[in-house]
Amino acid sequence: MRYLLVEDNIELSEAVIKRLALDGHAVDHATTLSQAEDCLSAASYDLILLDVMLPDGDGRDFLARSRAHLETPVIVLTARSQVSDRVGALDQGADDYITKPFDFLELEARCRAVLRRRGGSARNEIALGDVIFDLLAGTLRHGDETLELRSREIRLLEVFARHPGQIMSKSQLMDRLFSYDTAVTENAIEVYVGRLRRRIDGIGLRIETVRGLGYRIETEVA
Known part of the structure; x- marks a missing residue:
């Protein structure tokens, strides 16, 4: 954030x-x-x-x-x-x-x-379909599986989670994740999104690329 x-x-x-x-x-x-x-x-x-x-x-x-x-x-x-x-x-x-x-x-x-x-929540958790995203612990829970995330992955996923179904452009993600004094390009966003994609693969979430517009998070139906 x-x-x-x-x-x-x-x-x-x-x-x-x-x-x-x-x-x-x-x-x-x-x-x-x-x-x-x-x-x-x-x-x-x-x-x-x-x-x-x-x-x-x-x-x-x-x-x-x-x-x-x-x-x-x-x-x-x-x-x-x-x-x-x-x-x-x-x-x-x-x-x-x-x-x-x-x-x-x-x-x-x-x-x-x-x-x-x-955000209208009383807890440090966001439900994404069947996946529970714990912002404080930095984990994703899906059934009996718990996945620990790194700090940058937590913040990137938080941006998506707080805007469910919304397409987030690379410039919007840069604006949410980096301060003025951080030198970063849109290629860096692609790298971070790619890393998060690989981390959440197989647990009921996916990050969809919307060509020419950006990315949005989707829940996978079992």
Whole structure:
């Protein structure tokens, strides 16, 4: 998934980006609200991590202004622990908040929870026909068989799973899987799709190539 981190603390930002990258997430980084606006005008994001106090303004004010047209879920990062501050962030449109300093495990859990709620699910699992995709464990279960996936395979399959039956172009997949500072071509998408195809072969799923348009995931009928 592709995240936007809006945070001016470089040390914290680098740590967050590194941690999320271990799970295969792509993270774009903005240090100001102006940079965040530029990112949002150029790309789509699955989740925004938004600091409160930034060099050019208050993240909560930015969120309140943006909510009229911004549907992307937002987790506010704040050093303020007062109940009124947290309530204010939620009332201004935040989907959740986390207080600094925070544990990375909690941050990851809150990201998963927000994405689950937006996807209408209460669990870290997506049913694809007879196959259960566990996003937290990074596994596919089909009958008595369990297949473990690598981080990039998990994120690629997650994109397909969250858009069942939808054709995803190579450019859309690039946008969902890679940040601005990652040099990648459409050939790389072909390689990743090919690897995932081989991994899921024989467990009730297949990735169909739609000539000239892209790819979509299909469930196989036994």
